Amino acid sequence: MPHSTPPTLAPAWLPHSRLMPLPDAQTLDWLFDEGSLTRRLTRLSNDGFSVTPLFEGWQTLRDDECAALELPAESQGWVREVYxxxxxxxxxxxxxxxxxxALQDGGLNMDELGSRSLGELLFCDQAFQRRAIEVCHYPLEWLPAESRAPELWGRRSRFDRGALSVLVAEIFLPSLWLAASAHPENC
Incomplete structure (x- = not known):
């Protein structure tokens, strides 16, 4: 089941220039790092990185996603949620x-990724251009029940290759901050 219950108030996704107040330096560094998050997590975990699919399938996209992808409201799309x-x-x-x-014409088979990282695929294909990173406090209602916590930072960016656009949102869970604090040399 996808995690897309509408929150009472939709988040405002903001670029770095409009973010106030600023989070701490470590959080800022993770939020606005333009490198591959998969590679960074692999370093931090000393190659103990994995992807666990939670949901994959067609559904109506959320309003904020349609706006970011420049689609009409209630457009259908492929949704992939993972840990x-x-x-x-x-x-x-x-x-x-x-x-x-876009997926039907774009040659990206998101439905065949399984436990592979989409981020790694996007960073390995030089044809994808990444747009600016935006951040917000991610709504509780959009998180899996076991990961719900208030004020979690999330970021998103759009990757474009011709007519194909993929919007990737990444929400940093408390366990990441514990690991990053315990092993700052691997961050």
Whole structure:
């Protein structure tokens, strides 16, 4: 079951320039790092990184996702929700979406990824261009029940390749901050 229950108030996704008040330096560094999150998590976990799919399938995209992808409201898209794990611990909840029409013509088989990282695929394909990172406090209602906590930082960015656009949101869970604090040399 996807985690898309409408929150009482939709989040405002903001670029770095409009973010106030600023989070601590470590959080800022993770939020606005433009490198591959998969590679960074692999380093932090000393190769103990894995991906656990939670949901994959067609559904109506949320309003904020349609706006970010420049789609009409209530457009259909492929939704992929996963945990990015370090040593079995869920460190990041990720939700990736793409419009049905763009996927059918774009040559990206999101439905065949399984436990492979979509982020790694996007970073390995030089044709994808990443747009600016936006951040917010991610709504509780959009998180899996076992990961719900208030004020979790999330970030998202859009990756474009021709007519294909993929919106990737990554929400940093408390267990990531514990691991990053315990092993700052691997961050």
């Amino acid at each position: 990015l794990r370090g040593h079995g611990q869920p460190w990041v909840f990720a939700r990736s979406v793409a419009a049905r029409s």
